[in-house]
Structures are given as C-alpha cells and as structure tokens.
Amino acid sequence: xxxxxxxxxxxxxxxxxxxxxxxxxxxxxxxxxxxxxxxxxxxxxxxxxxxxxxxxxxxxxxxxxxxxxxxxxxxxxxxxxxxxxxxxxxxxxxxxxxxxxxxxxxxxxxxxxxxxxxxxxxxxxxxxxxxxxxxxxxxxxxxxxxxxxxxxxxxxxxxxxxxxxxxxxxxxxxxxxxxxxxxxxxxxxxxxxxxxxxxxxxxxxxxxxxxxxxxxxxxxxxxxxxxxxxxxxxxxxxxxxxxxxxxxxxxxxxxxxxxxxxxxxxx
Amino acid sequence: xxxxxxxxxxxxxxxxxxxxxxxxxxxxxxxxxxxxxxxxxxxxxxxxxxxxxxxxxxxxxxxxxxxxxxxxxxxxxxxxxxxxxxxxxxxxxxxxxxxxxxxxxxxxxxxxxxxxxxxxxxxxxxxxxxxxxxxxxxxxxxxxxxxxxxxxxxxxxxxxxxxxxxxxxxxxxxxxxxxxxxxxxxxxxxxxxxxxxxxxxxxxxxxxxxxxxxxxxxxxxxxxxxxxxxxxxxxxxxxxxxxxxxxxxxxxxxxxxxxxxxxxxxxxxxxxxxxxxxxxxxxxxxxxxxxxxxxxxxxxxxxxxxxxxxxxxxxxxxxxxxxxx
Numbered sequence: 001x002x003x004x005x006x007x008x009x010x011x012x013x014x015x016x017x018x019x020x021x022x023x024x025x026x027x028x029x030x031x032x033x034x035x036x037x038x039x040x041x042x043x044x045x046x047x048x049x050x051x052x053x054x055x056x057x058x059x060x061x062x063x064x065x066x067x068x069x070x071x072x073x074x075x076x077x078x079x080x081x082x083x084x085x086x087x088x089x090x091x092x093x094x095x096x097x098x099x100x101x102x103x104x105x106x107x108x109x110x111x112x113x114x115x116x117x118x119x120x121x122x123x124x125x126x127x128x129x130x131x132x133x134x135x136x137x138x139x140x141x142x143x144x145x146x147x148x149x150x151x152x153x154x155x156x157x158x159x160x161x162x163x164x165x166x167x168x169x170x171x172x173x174x175x176x177x178x179x180x181x182x183x184x185x186x187x188x189x190x191x192x193x194x195x196x197x198x199x200x201x202x203x204x205x206x207x208x209x210x211x212x213x214x215x216x217x218x219x220x221x222x223x224x225x226x227x228x229x230x231x232x233x234x235x236x237x238x239x240x241x242x243x244x245x246x247x248x249x250x251x252x253x254x255x256x257x258x259x260x261x262x263x264x265x266x267x
Numbered sequence: 268x269x270x271x272x273x274x275x276x277x278x279x280x281x282x283x284x285x286x287x288x289x290x291x292x293x294x295x296x297x298x299x300x301x302x303x304x305x306x307x308x309x310x311x312x313x314x315x316x317x318x319x320x321x322x323x324x325x326x327x328x329x330x331x332x333x334x335x336x337x338x339x340x341x342x343x344x345x346x347x348x349x350x351x352x353x354x355x356x357x358x359x360x361x362x363x364x365x366x367x368x369x370x371x372x373x374x375x376x377x378x379x380x381x382x383x384x385x386x387x388x389x390x391x392x393x394x395x396x397x398x399x400x401x402x403x404x405x406x407x408x409x410x411x412x413x414x415x416x417x418x419x420x421x422x423x424x425x426x427x428x429x430x431x432x433x434x435x436x437x438x439x440x441x442x443x444x445x446x447x448x449x450x451x452x453x454x455x456x457x458x459x460x461x462x463x464x465x466x467x468x469x470x471x472x473x474x475x476x477x478x479x480x481x482x483x484x485x486x487x488x489x490x491x492x493x494x495x496x497x498x499x500x501x502x503x504x505x506x507x508x509x510x511x512x513x514x515x516x517x518x519x520x521x522x523x524x525x526x527x528x529x530x531x532x533x534x535x536x537x538x539x540x541x542x543x544x545x546x547x548x549x550x551x552x553x554x555x556x557x558x559x560x561x562x563x564x565x566x567x568x569x570x571x572x573x574x575x576x577x578x579x580x581x582x583x584x585x586x587x588x589x590x591x592x
Contacts, residue, residue: 047483072486076487077489083483083487091533091534100480101488103490
C-alpha cells in the first residue's frame with residue numbers, strides 16, 4: 001500500500017511554474033529523502049503533499065484519501081509537518097509546544113485530558129526530550145529544538161511525517177542522531193517519513209529511497225545504491241563528483257572534487 | 268490549580284478596588300457608609316452619588332480596561348507584532364471617527380456603536396493592507412502605517428467636532444478619553460458587548476498559541492488561521508469600538524497590560540488572556556480614580572495618564588524586543 005500517491009501534480013506561484021507534472025508513489029513505512037538544488041521546488045512539493053498549498057493540476061492521495069477532500073483538522077491528524085524555520089516570539093515551554101500537537105484532536109471547547117498528556121509524554125520520551133519539558137524553546141540548542149519539533153509532530157499521531165531540512169544547521173553528531181530517530185520511527189511505528197535533506201551522503205546512508213528533483217520535476221527515484229551516480233549528480237546538481245563504496249557495502253558515498261582551476265585570484 | 272487560586276485572588280482584588288474606587292472622590296464616602304448603602308440603609312445623597320454616578324463609572328472603566336487589554340493581547344499574537352494595540356494601530360481613532368460622524372448625524376447610542384464598529388473594522392483592514400509587501404506583513408511598517416492612519420483620523424475627528432457645535436471639551440474627550448459622561452445607560456449597552464467579544468476571543472486562545480508559532484505551523488496543526496484571524500479581528504474591532512464610543516480614545520492599555528501580564532504568567536494565551544482582562548480592568552479603575560482625584564475638582568483626561576505610562580513603555584518594548592530588529 002502506498003502512503004503517498006501523486007498524479008500529474010503541477011503548481012505555480014503566479015506565472016512561475018514551480019512544480020511540473022510530478023508523479024510519485026511512496027510505500028508505507030519507508031523513509032525517503034528529497035534532494036535537489038536550492039529553489040528546485042522541494043519545499044513546495046512538501047506543502048502540496050500536506051495540503052497547505054493547493055495544486056494547480058493533478059492530485060495528491062494520502063493513504064487512499066484525496067488530500068483536497070480532507071478538512072484542515074483531518075489533515076493534521078494524518079500528516080505531521082516540521083517547517084524549515086520556527087521562530088517562537090513568545091517563549092512556550094517544550095511541554096506546551098509538544099502539547100500543541102494534540103490540537104487537531106480537540107474541539108473548540110475541549111481541554112487536554114489524561115490521554116493527551118500520556119501521548120505527549122510518550123512522544124517526548126521517544127525523541128529523548130522529556131527532560132527538557134520545562135525549558136523554553138529558545139533555551140535549547142539546534143538539535144534539541146529539532147527533536148522537540150519532531151515530538152510535537154509525533155503527538156499528532158501522524159501516519160505521514162514531512163520534514164523540511166530538519167538537520168541543515170546541526171553538527172554531524174546531531175545530524176546522525178536526528179536522522180536515526182526518524183528512521184526508527186519508520187521501522188517501529190510504521191510512520192512514512194519524507195524529508196528534505198541537503199547531504200546526499202547522509203540520505204544514502206540512512207534512507208531507503210531518494211528522490212532527486214531539479215527545476216520542478218522529479219529526475220530520479222529509487223534506492224540510493226541505484227540512483228546516486230556520477231551521472232545523476234552531474235545532471236541534477238551540475239557538479240562532477242566521485243563515488244566510492246565501503247567494503248562489503250553498496251551504499252554510495254560522494255567524494256567532492258578537488259579545487260578546480262577556476263578559483264578567484266587573490267590580489 | 269495554582270492559577271485557579273491566583274486568578275480568584277486577582278478577581279477579588281478587582282472587586283475590592285471597585286468598591287474602594289466608589290468611596291474615593293471629591294465627595295468622600297466612608298467605607299462604613301458604602302456598606303450600609305449596599306444594605307439599603309445609607310443616606311439618600313451618598314446613595315445617589317454612589318449608585319448613580321460612581322458605580323456605573325467604575326464598572327464602565329473596568330469593562331473598557333478589560334476589553335482594550337484583551338484586544339491588545341490578541342492583536343499582538345495575531346499580527347505577530349509585539350507593539351500592536353488598538354490605539355497604535357489606529358483602530359481606536361477609526362472608531363472615534365465613526366462615533367463622531369454618527370453624533371453629528373444625530374443618530375442615537377446604537378447608531379454610534381454601529382458607526383464606531385464600521386470605522387474600527389475598516390481601519391484595521393486598511394492598516395494590515397498598507398503594511399503588506401507581497402504576502403508578508405512587516406511589523407515596523409505596520410506600526411508606521413498605524414500611526415499615520417491614526418494621526419490622519421484624529422484630525423478628522425477634531426474637524427468633525429469643530430464643524431458641529433461641540434466645544435473644545437468634546438474634542439478633548441475623544442482624543443484623551445474619559446469616563447465623566449458615563450451613566451447606567453452606557454454601561455448596560457456597552458458592557459455586555461465588550462464581555463461577549465472577550466469571551467468569543469478567549470475561545471480562540473489555544474488557536475492563537477499555535478498562530479504565534481507561525482502561520483505554516485498553525486495550519487499544519489489543524490488551525491484554520493484565516494477563519495480565526497477574521498473572527499478575532501472582527502471581535503477585537505467590536506470591543507475597541509464599543510470602548511471608544513463610551514469613553515473616547517484611551518491609549519496604550521492594550522499595549523502595556525498584555526506585556527506586563529506575559530511577564531507574570533508566561534505566553535500561554537489561555538492563561539494570559541483572562542489575567543490580562545482582570546489586570547486591564549484593575550488598571551483602568553485605578554487610573555480613572557486617579558484622574559478624578561489628583562487635582563480636585565478638575566478631572567485630568569484619563570488618556571494623559573495612560574500615555575504618560577504607555578509612551579515610555581512603548582519605547583522600552585521597541586528597544587528590547589528582538590522581533591522588531
């Protein structure tokens with residue numbers, strides 16, 4: 001069964017076409033990375049999948065339900081979304097932030113109950129943020145904050161988790177930690193995760209599937225060992241790289257090129 | 268639970284302050300006399316001063332303080348602008364233009380209400396539209412737009428007042444605010460509208476928490492941000508317009524009170540909003556009492572006092588808030 005099915009999706013901001021005839025199927029419980037150069041439409045694709053943006057053509061089906069037939073609360077019970085930037089103006093505690101993940105389940109007059117608090121606690125324990133519950137979001141390091149936001153998305157009990165560059169400004173240890181957490185959510189809870197990542201090596205190592213996008217279209221979809229090649233990276237990112245493998249392993253590893261002769265002369 | 272006790276204490280404090288405010292004034296009514304009037308055994312003169320003049324005035328000032336503070340709290344969150352308040356955004360001036368126009372046309376108190384509401388709502392949408400560049404609204408641009416619109420509308424009010432036979436006193440009333448004209452008639456019409464508006468806004472305080480985290484986040488948490496924005500802006504404008512039509516323009520209450528309350532109870536709007544309401548009420552009851560007692564028998568327009576506190580407070584927020592840089 002597919003968690004995400006996209007047929008003929010196109011989207012434009014005004015006259016500028018951002019997504020052009022996207023077709024995609026993502027298997028339930030898989031962890032997929034979305035890679036591509038800046039401005040190629042990755043974020044726009046995520047927002048079209050979540051229903052935040054309405055496609056100009058085509059349709060998005062999530063677990064057999066067309067996104068445009070779902071109400072905003074129904075969507076929030078199905079899809080957890082972690083945006084690229086969150087700038088809290090007023091300082092909520094981490095517990096308050098994660099509790100916001102229960103909002104799609106509460107009616108206007110309903111208050112959070114014992115069950116909600118239980119789910120919040122579980123979500124925070126899974127992501128290792130329970131000890132941070134009384135700290136405010138702005139007191140945390142980048143890695144901690146990202147894990148709190150994942151906990152909030154988990155509190156939504158989502159079947160699908162969409163993330164926009166969740167590890168971009170983290171150090172290598174925290175990058176691996178966050179990506180591992182996401183991977184274990186897929187393996188253990190059957191959540192389908194789709195995440196924009198910039199580091200192809202990170203994606204190759206930890207994701208089952210990679211989608212390569214360029215100029216609003218999908219160029220390659222498949223297992224890292226099949227699609228991460230010198231040719232595909234050259235085509236999508238316009239850079240010549242080397243590919244190497246560890247012993248007994250088919251995970252491709254990108255080797256960056258040596259400095260080219262075109263460096264600026266320093267006078 | 269902690270908040271339940273604190274809030275109850277605060278509420279009691281408001282009630283006690285209200286009673287105290289009734290006994291203070293040009294004519295002093297001793298507390299013992301206030302009690303016997305409450306039992307129905309007081310002297311007729313004191314009873315008239317207390318029940319017909321002071322009590323409606325004090326209740327009105329509490330209601331206006333509550334309404335302005337809650338509107339300010341919601342405007343700040345909704346527009347992601349820590350300096351938003353009905354006065355600074357020009358909503359109060361918009362309401363004043365509406366109210367002044369209806370007074371000129373000789374419409375009754377309900378006409379004044381309706382016109383003030385239209386003026387307030389039109390102004391907030393105008394200021395939001397002016398501060399939008401592309402799809403984003405900028406905090407500082409919004410302040411500038413609000414101040415420009417507000418200044419323009421204030422001159423319109425002054426002009427309208429000069430055209431009609433009203434004397435300078437009524438211009439001062441609209442620009443600086445005051446509760447000196449309040450009788451039970453105003454209270455009975457305005458207080459229920461203000462309280463209803465506050466309650467409706469309060470229902471959306473959890474949604475407001477999510478909206479503060481950003482529109483994108485809120486929508487992905489299942490909050491229909493456009494709908495909430497529409498409802499709250501209409502309610503906030505209604506509350507402000509009602510406040511202005513009975514007591515003129517009283518500035519800075521909606522700015523100061525939510526900030527002070529936030530420092531005390533934190534950012535969660537479900538707690539912040541009720542506390543802001545009570546503290547706002549408390550603030551205006553005290554301020555109004557000061558305004559009618561410091562230089563007896565003259566009354567200082569209450570707006571002078573709120574501005575004396577509010578101006579420096581505005582600069583303080585401007586200087587310390589990192590979202591405005």
